[in-house]
Every structure is written in C-alpha cells, then in structure tokens.
Amino acid sequence: MKEPIESLNFIEHIIEEDLENGFSQEKLRFRFPPEPNGYLHIGHAASICLNFGLGEKYNAPVNLRFDDTNPAKEEQEYVDAIKRDIAWLGFQWAQECYSSDYFQQLYDWAIQLIKEGKAYVDQQSSEQIASQKGTPTTAGTDSPYRNRPVEENLELFEKMKNGEFAAGSYLLRAKIDMASPNMHMRDPILYRIINKSHHRTGNEWCIYPMYDWAHGQSDYVEQVSHSLCTLEFKAHRELYDWYLDQVYDPATLRPKQREFARRNLSYTVMSKRKLLELVQKNIVSGWDDPRMPTISGLRRRGYTPDSIRKFSEVSGISKRDNVTDVSLLEYCIREDLNKSATRVMGVLNPVKLVITNFPEGKTEILAMENNPEDPNSGTHEVPFSRELYIEREDFREDGGKKFFRLSLGNEVRLKSAYIIQANSVVKDEKGEIQEIHCTYDEESRSGSGTEASTRKVKGTLHWVSIEHAFKAEVREYDRLFLDEAPDSHEDKNFLEFVNPDSLNVIQEAYLEPILKDAQVGSHFQFQRLGYFALDPDSTADKLVFNKTVGLKDTWAKQEKAPAQNQSQPKAPSQNQPKKKAMSEIQQISKKLTNLSGDKLETAKSSILKLAEEVSYEELEPLFGTSVKKVGTRIGVMLALSVLLEKGQEMNPAIQEFIESGKNDSNELLKEISEKIN
C-alpha cells in the first residue's frame, strides 16, 4: 500500500520551502487580522482555517489581531462578535492583539522617517492630492510640500498629534515615488487626523495610522513570519516591504506577505459592505439571519463548527477567482449531522389520517431509534394513536407506479409503527382532502419481530399523533439570491437578484413531544425532511425551528425534471448562430482518437453533418493545428471533405493540409486524407 501523498496548497509549499532553506520551525508565527467593522463570514472562515490550521499543523502560535486603525468605522460590538465566532469555530489564539496597541511605536517610527527625510506633512485638500496622484497609466506629480524642511515637518506633525489642526487639514505622507507604476508607492499617507473616540484608546490620539503603515509594522512587532492576506493586497506588498525596510533590524525576524484568493460562495455575496446593506435595508433580520453567509448566521441556521472547517478544508486555497458551489457546503453539514443528529418526526404540511380499526382513546408508546448511524445512540418513546398527521404530499389517491408513498388500496409503513393501508378519503366541498381513512395491520408493529412486521412495503412515512403532537413554528430557507454570482454584474445592482421567497415560515408545524425539550445548539433530523435546529427566538410557549438543510431528495428531483425540460429546453444547435458549428466540430474532434466502433462512427457522422454549416474561412485557420492534436486534424479533414464536395475549390493551403494528413502516423487521419482525392 502506498501512502497517499498529502497534497499541499501553495502557501504550505512556501512554508515547506522556507523550512528546507533553514527557517526554524519555532519561529513560525501567524495571525488573523480582522477589522472590527462587521461580522465574520464564510469567506473569513477560509482565512481563519488557513491561519489557525497552519498554527495547528506546525505547532505555531496564531495571534488574533484587530486591525483597528479607523475609529470612524470600528466598534466594540464587532470585536465581541468576531471573538465569539472564532472561538465557536474551535480555534484558540495565542494572543489577543490590537493595532492600536502599537500606536506609540508607530508614532515613534514616523518621527524617525521624518528625520530621515522619508516623510513629510502635506496640507492640501483630498481633491488636490487625488489629482496629483495621477492614474494607473500616467505618472503623478509632486506635492508642493514634498520638500518641506525636516524641522518644519517635525513641528507640524507634533501639532497634528496635539490636536491643533482640524480633521482633514493635515497629513503625514511617506516620500517615495510619485511616478511609480504602483499607485501605492506614490507618496502614500501614513497619518490622518480623525477627531473620533477610539474603542480602545479613547481620546488619547487624534491622528491615526493608515492600514499599510500599521499592518506590516504590527506583523513585525509581533514577529509574524508569514502574513497571509487576500489577493487585492498584492499591490500593497511593495509598500509593505518598503515600510519594513525603514525599521527592520536584521537581528529580528522579517515578516513576509503572501496573498491568496478570497473564497466566494454561489448564490450569495461576500463583502461586508454588501452584507451590511442587507442588514440596514432590512432585507434580512440582522447579521445573524440564517440566510446570511456569516458565521453567526450559519450557526443560527444550524451549521456546526466542524462542517464549516470541513468546508474550508475541502475548498482549498489558491490564487484564482472562484465561486464555490453551495452544494459543497451543504454536503459538509449533511455529512456531519447525519452522524450526530437525533432522529425525530415532525409534520410540516399536515393532513389527518384516521386508523379506523385502531381503538379510540388508546395510546401506544413506541420506541424509535435515535440514530441508525450510531448503534449506541439508543431509542426514545413516541406516542401512537388512532388519529395522526402525515404530510399532505405523502398521499395521492392514485399515485402511479413510481410513487412510493400512500395511495388508495396501497400499503406503506408508518416509521417505527405499523403498516397501514389507505381505504378512503373525506373531502370538503372544494374537493380538498380532509381525512384519509386507513386500516392498520395489528401484527406489523416495528421491532416486534413478527413476519408481518418485516413485510416489504412500498415506502415508509413519518407521522405524529394529533393528540400528543405540539405546535411549533418552522422556518425554511432558500438561497438569498437567485443569481449564482449576484455581485458580478456590472450593469445590475446585486439587490436586484434578491430571492423574494428565501424565507418560508410555517406557523403551525406538528412535532413529536420529545422536541419540547430541544435546546438551542442541538441538532435534529426530522425524518425524511432534513436537519433542524432550535432558533433563539423560541420562547417557552412557542418553539421555533430553523431548517438547516434538507435531506437529499431524489424524488423531488425526479418530479421536477420533466417540467424543467419543457420550460428550459437546453437543446443546442438549431437556432444557434453558425459559428457554433465549427467550435462544436472542434469539441467533438478532440476526443475522436479515444473512440472506436459505433461511438466513432456517430462522432464522424455528426462532424460531417455539422460541416454543412461551416464556411471555408472558418476552417482554414485550423489547418495549422499542431501535429500532436490528431483528433482536431481529423475533424478538420472530415469537414474539409464536405466543403470540397460542395464545390470548394482546391488551393495550395488545402493541398498541403491533405498531404500532411496522408503522411501522418495516425491511421484514421491517413485513411480520410487519402479518400479525399
């Protein structure tokens, strides 16, 4: 047996390489650096799992560092929420740090920069500075204050710090290169004046460092070895390094910034600004609305920490743009909950079922398995009686062959109870079914071991006893957006894609008695329906359950399929533009050399057919197809033969292509080329 080689992501490759080059493992140190201006989402989970995962893997400390350099946006509420979420995910940070812890050090370094002539105080308006900055394609121009004497800079900066100037009136800028192709190097701002109270430093400061100045230096102070961030900071790296150069002491560790792609999830948005907008416009109930891709939303929805960590693990880390399918996230939570969730029964859309041969007033207590996946999970008691609720969708007067549920004259099993047969229905004046009357087989009780109890029946239904069930609210969720990538449309605002039916509230679901004791944080499988968790909105009088995710439902898929075919014909060709024919030929041709027998023949004939719609102008460029792509050359040769038959005149290019075909080592290509003339 070969050990499967552990596959590393590119960050791990970098670390391994560093280690091989002599970097000592004890010096490895990471950090997760959120700005406390919003809640963490599933995209952050990727970064959290990356950094803390690396910490676990290499036994290295990981700091939680709040990047709190902007008192105008940041709040303690977010700090608390972020800490709660990371802890909930099961990670422990080595130290809780704040960029604001380093304000004094940062200030001292700034003074040093000024003294070295590497920073100056500017006093222009933001418009002036912006216009001097140039554009990505044109160089910027120097500020008139760029060469202010050191002494004057020192004096002004001192006054900035002392609060002698109005907000926005003065700035400290690094003196780098106004002509750099990297916009971030065009004399970036180090400090601005903000007259706001900071959540940690209060009114101690009125000048605040910018991200670039604070971030890299914070990494340095903490001696973070690998500073991982998302791709949009790639362009900042040059500045990160420049700042570091100014303060770096070779006796210490020098942090390195590396960038990876942020994780996107289909049918949702992943930017704090947009999530905030959903909250502020009351499109959702809050940051922790179960439809939100936030950690707190997922938690409330019923996702487990393990499922989110698993999702991050299987999603991986890379540098390309991505939109991960939500089905992967759903797979992760189903997999986790299948192993652990207690099985219970609840009916969401009830119809009354009367067992006419069951004694009136009698209650039978049945045992139901807590979890068939776990033999040690035991059973719990479920009351059974003459009048039950089952799901309305589980009955059809005439179900047909593929309907494995209850229909007139047919038998099904009631889960953990008896086998019943439907006999008649009672309808109201509108024709809607009010009651289903059935009879049960007294000998068939589940687990009784009788022959009748092991009888094969068409299906098994979940149910609740009307007398014993209690009412609860159930909230079902669908994707928040109808578009796979709602914020990827230049011409449309993401809010246009909000799914109006993302929340479905069932006021009166009927649940088995054991669920009265449900706790927030525990997970249940409502048999045949999905996984559910108690919502914190629950009160003693009224419980509220959130549907975390449905069970896989191949029946629903089957039922939907024919309808979809009607409304959305996915058939290509026909009304497609002509250009498609050529690319379709290329598509088919590619795999030609893998085919044989009938498959090869059908491929060839479809190429011949498609060739009817191809013009010589489209075909000719493909004569140059490289020799190793035999399949494509065969396809092109076939198409050529059709054109020639249709009267295409011979020319040197064609001649040459055919000759090359005749001399090819591939038999099929040879054969076709020779057939042409």
Place this chain on the structure above:
RNA sequence: UGGUCUAUGGUGUAACUGGCAACACGUCUGAUUUUGGUUCAGAAGAGUCUAGGUUCGAGCCCUAGUAGACCAACCA
C-alpha cells in the same frame, strides 16, 4: 491604455526537481435500506485558454496572443 496576478471536467482543488491528468462536490446507473436519507458498487464528464517553440517526453519551461481579476479612499 500602464502595472500586477490568474487560467486544469459543470464546481472547487491536486499533480513534488518536466514522465499514463488525480481527489472531492455535483450528475447518471445499479444494489442494500423501516428515512426516495445513509451505505456500497459502478459510469459519464478534461488532451490542462489559443497558437507556436524547447525536449525522447510539456498542465508544468520559453515566446506571442486571448480572457478574467486587482490597482488611482484622509477604508481595510
């Protein structure tokens, strides 16, 4: 239009110093099943954006294209 980055089945990721393109989700069969769930067995689906080149051999190296992303906040 300048700079930087990225391109591998429908989706997300692998493929170590070039050596039969792998895994997971999804999709489709079939078996098992007191959940149309789970589990099990299997299948389809990519010549790695295009065109050249180097090489015995290229997803990987080189050249030129193409497409997408990011960069001009006193945000992070």
